[in-house]
Amino acid sequence: MLHLTNLEKYRYASPKELSGGEKQRLVLAAVLALDPQVLLLDEALSQLDKKERENLIQQFAFLKNSGKTIIAVDHEDDLNFLADKLIDME
Numbered sequence: 001m002l003h004l005t006n007l008e009k010y011r012y013a014s015p016k017e018l019s020g021g022e023k024q025r026l027v028l029a030a031v032l033a034l035d036p037q038v039l040l041l042d043e044a045l046s047q048l049d050k051k052e053r054e055n056l057i058q059q060f061a062f063l064k065n066s067g068k069t070i071i072a073v074d075h076e077d078d079l080n081f082l083a084d085k086l087i088d089m090e
Contacts, residue, residue: 001029006055020047025056032063039063041072045079053078 002008005025015023024047031039044060045053057078064070064082072079080086 001032004032004059005029006052021049021052024048025052028056036068038069038071041070041074041079043074044072045074045076 002011005028007022007025007029010018010022010026015026018026024044028044039060041060045056048056060070060072060079060082070079070082072082
């Protein structure tokens with residue numbers, strides 16, 4: 001899961017040493033290690049730079065194609081392409 005979330009080089013780092021985006025990816029890696037069938041994401045890309053956003057978007061697409069259900073809440077449109085159903089709230 002560290003490879004999937006691009007955190008391999010931080011394997012032995014303390015979470016206190018990580019940036020906000022790295023902590024966010026660490027939490028995702030921990031959840032994915034449990035092999036859930038459903039992922040509920042709330043602003044999953046919010047603290048990431050452009051490169052990491054793109055990487056995580058690709059990983060979410062991989063997870064969806066692997067049969068995972070992804071429910072995402074976000075203010076941006078970055079994850080809309082994953083949607084089988086889209087609910088737009090104003």
